[in-house]
Amino acid sequence: MEPPQSRIIAALNGPQTLGNSAFFWIFAILVLIVAIFFPFYASRFQVITASNLAISSLLALSLCLIWGYCGILSLGQASFYCVGGYAFGVVGINLIESAGNTNLALIAGIVAPVLLAAVLGWLMFYRRLKGVYVAILMLIVSLLLGLFMRQTADPSYAIGKAALGGMNGLRPESAGDPGIPNITLGFGEAVAVFDGRSAGFYWLVLAILVLVFLGLRWLVNSTYGYILIACREDSERTETFGYDIRLVQLSVFCLSAAIAGLAGTLYTAWGTYIHPDGFSVAPNILVVIWVAVGGRKDLASVIVSTVALGWLSLELSRYGEVSLLVLGLILIFAMMVARDGIVSALGEQIGRLVAARGSRREIVACFKGGRR
Amino acid sequence: MQASTLERVVPGVVADVILDVRNVTKHYGGIRALDGLSLQVVRSEIHCVLGPNGAGKSTFFKMLMGTERPTSGSIHYDGRDVTRLQAFERARLGLSVKFQNLRTFGDLTVFQNLFIPLRRTCGPSEIPDRVSEILRQVRLPGVENRLVRHLSHGQQQWLAIAMSVASRPRLLLLDEPTAGLSAEETERTAEIIHEVNSEGMTVVVIEHDMGFIRSLKARTSVLHYGRLFAQGSFDEIAANEHVRQIYLGTE
Numbered sequence: 001m002e003p004p005q006s007r008i009i010a011a012l013n014g015p016q017t018l019g020n021s022a023f024f025w026i027f028a029i030l031v032l033i034v035a036i037f038f039p040f041y042a043s044r045f046q047v048i049t050a051s052n053l054a055i056s057s058l059l060a061l062s063l064c065l066i067w068g069y070c071g072i073l074s075l076g077q078a079s080f081y082c083v084g085g086y087a088f089g090v091v092g093i094n095l096i097e098s099a100g101n102t103n104l105a106l107i108a109g110i111v112a113p114v115l116l117a118a119v120l121g122w123l124m125f126y127r128r129l130k131g132v133y134v135a136i137l138m139l140i141v142s143l144l145l146g147l148f149m150r151q152t153a154d155p156s157y158a159i160g161k162a163a164l165g166g167m168n169g170l171r172p173e174s175a176g177d178p179g180i181p182n183i184t185l186g187f188g189e190a191v192a193v194f195d196g197r198s199a200g201f202y203w204l205v206l207a208i209l210v211l212v213f214l215g216l217r218w219l220v221n222s223t224y225g226y227i228l229i230a231c232r233e234d235s236e237r238t239e240t241f242g243y244d245i246r247l248v249q250l251s252v253f254c255l256s257a258a259i260a261g262l263a264g265t266l267y268t269a270w271g272t273y274i275h276p277d278g279f280s281v282a283p284n285i286l287v288v289i290w291v292a293v294g295g296r297k298d299l300a301s302v303i304v305s306t307v308a309l310g311w312l313s314l315e316l317s318r319y320g321e322v323s324l325l326v327l328g329l330i331l332i333f334a335m336m337v338a339r340d341g342i343v344s345a346l347g348e349q350i351g352r353l354v355a356a357r358g359s360r361r362e363i364v365a366c367f368k369g370g371r372r
Numbered sequence: 373m374q375a376s377t378l379e380r381v382v383p384g385v386v387a388d389v390i391l392d393v394r395n396v397t398k399h400y401g402g403i404r405a406l407d408g409l410s411l412q413v414v415r416s417e418i419h420c421v422l423g424p425n426g427a428g429k430s431t432f433f434k435m436l437m438g439t440e441r442p443t444s445g446s447i448h449y450d451g452r453d454v455t456r457l458q459a460f461e462r463a464r465l466g467l468s469v470k471f472q473n474l475r476t477f478g479d480l481t482v483f484q485n486l487f488i489p490l491r492r493t494c495g496p497s498e499i500p501d502r503v504s505e506i507l508r509q510v511r512l513p514g515v516e517n518r519l520v521r522h523l524s525h526g527q528q529q530w531l532a533i534a535m536s537v538a539s540r541p542r543l544l545l546l547d548e549p550t551a552g553l554s555a556e557e558t559e560r561t562a563e564i565i566h567e568v569n570s571e572g573m574t575v576v577v578i579e580h581d582m583g584f585i586r587s588l589k590a591r592t593s594v595l596h597y598g599r600l601f602a603q604g605s606f607d608e609i610a611a612n613e614h615v616r617q618i619y620l621g622t623e
Contacts, residue, residue: 015480015481015484223491223496226484226487226488226491227488227491229477229480229484230477230488233477233478233479233480234475234477236439236459237471237475237477238488239439239458239459239460239463240437240439240459240460240463240468240469241460241463241468241488241489241492241535241539242460242463242464242489242492242539243460243492244458244460245460
C-alpha cells in the first residue's frame, strides 16, 4: 500500500502537465513561500499589484483549461469575468447591510457566469459549432454585453440598490446605499473582511489561486483530462469511441466560466469597481496573449507568463498605450520561436535536464502504474 | 443459420442481419455521394466493400458511424433504427470504426491513445493489462510509451485498428486497413482481421487491394455511383464482367 502523500502527488502528476518531478514540486513550494512572505518585504502598492496579478492568473487558468486542454478557443473569456464581477457587485450592494457578509454575492459571482456559459455552450456545442465560430461568437457576445452595459447610465437600470451605471461603472443607486463591498466571509458577527488593498486579501487570492491550480492539475491528469485532450486532438474521433463530446465541451466550458467568474468577483472586490470596458476587445485578447505566450497546454506555464506579462504591462503603462503593442509583439515573437509557448518550451528544457538526472523514470513508472 | 454458410446468402432467404441499410441517399450540394444504397451485413461475417474512387465507400461508412447523416433512407443496426442516433450513441451500441486517414492522436503516446477507447468500458486498474493484450494482438508489443507520430505508417495503421477494436465492438468498420502497407504487413493485417472476426466481431472492410480481399475470403459488395452494383463471393465478383469494366473503365 502506498503512503497517502505519494498517492496525492501521483494524482497531481501526469502527462497532461509539465513539472512532475520532485525538483518541480520543491521549486514550486519555494516560490509559494516567497509569495506568502511577500507582504512582509514589499511595499503596500506592490502587494496590491500582486493581488491583481494573482487574479489575472486565475482568469488565464480558466482560458488555459478550455483552450489548451479541450481546444476551445474563446475570444470572449473576459465576458465571464465581468459578468461574475457585476453579479458579485449587484448582490453585494443589495445584501451587505442586511446579511453582513458577501457569501451569497460570492456565489452569485460564480453562478451567473456559469448560467451564461451553460446557455451559450448548449447553443454552440449541441449545434456542433467549433473552432473559429466559437471564438468569434464568444467575442461578439462579450461585445454585445459591453454595448448593453454602456448604455445603462439611466437610473432606471437598477437592480434593487445597485445602479448598473453605464460608463460610470456599477455603483449604489443613492448616496445612502453602500458601495461594492469588500469580500466579507462568515456568518453573523463572526466575519472576516478582506479589504482589497490589504495583505489579507492578497493571501486570500493566493490561497484561491493555489487551490484552483492544484484542483485543475488533478482534473487534467484524471480520466476527464484524457477525454478533454482527446477532444482537443480530434473531437469527432473521440465521439466515435462513445464519448458524448457535446457534454464534455459544455461541462468544461461551464467550469471555465466558474473560474473566470471567481476571478472577476475577486477583481471587483479588489478595486470595489467594475466597468463595461472589461467586455471590450482588449481585455479579451489580453487573456489569449497571456495564455498563448506561456503555453496553453500547461497550467503552470500560464501562471508564470500571466504574472510576467501582467507585471510588464504595469511597468509599460506609464508610457501610455504602448503596453498592448509590446505584448502583441511578444506574442508574435513567441509564436515564431515556440508555437506551444515560451514558458512551456523552457520548462521542457529544464525537465530534460532534470530527467537526465534520473527522476524521469519515476514519472513513467508512476504513470504506467495505472492511475485513475 | 450458421455464419460460415452465409457466403451463399441469396435474396429472399432470411438471414441473421446485423446491419440493414435501406435506400440511403446522401447529397453534398449537387453531388450524390450515395444514391439509394441498400445493403445488408450478416452477423459474424467479414464483408468487403469495394468500388472505384468516388463510388461512395467512405461516405457510406460516415453514414454508418453517424458522423454524418443521410439525406434520406434509413440504417438499421441489430433490429433497431439508428438513423437519427448520434455517433457516440452508436458507439455505445457496439459500432466502431477505423477511418481511412488513421486519426490516431499523434501527439500522445500509444498507451494514451488506447486509454481513451478503453476507459469507457474498463476500470483504470485494468487498462495497462488490456493495453498490452491488445498491442500483442495487433503485433505491436512493447510500444506503450512511444509517441504515436514517431511510429511507422504500418504501426500507426495497426494502432488505429487496435483503437477501434479496444472497446470490443460487435460491428467493426475498417476503411482501407492496408493503405500504404507492404505485402508482408498486408498479410499480417488479414490475420488480425480474421482473429477479431473469430472472436465474434462482424467486420466490414473497405478495400482496394484485390489480393487482400481474396485472402479475406469474404462476401463482397461493389459500389458504383453510390449504389450497390454487384454482390457475391469474391470469386463471383472477380469473374463478373461488369465489375471489371467499371474498374478498368472500359465500356
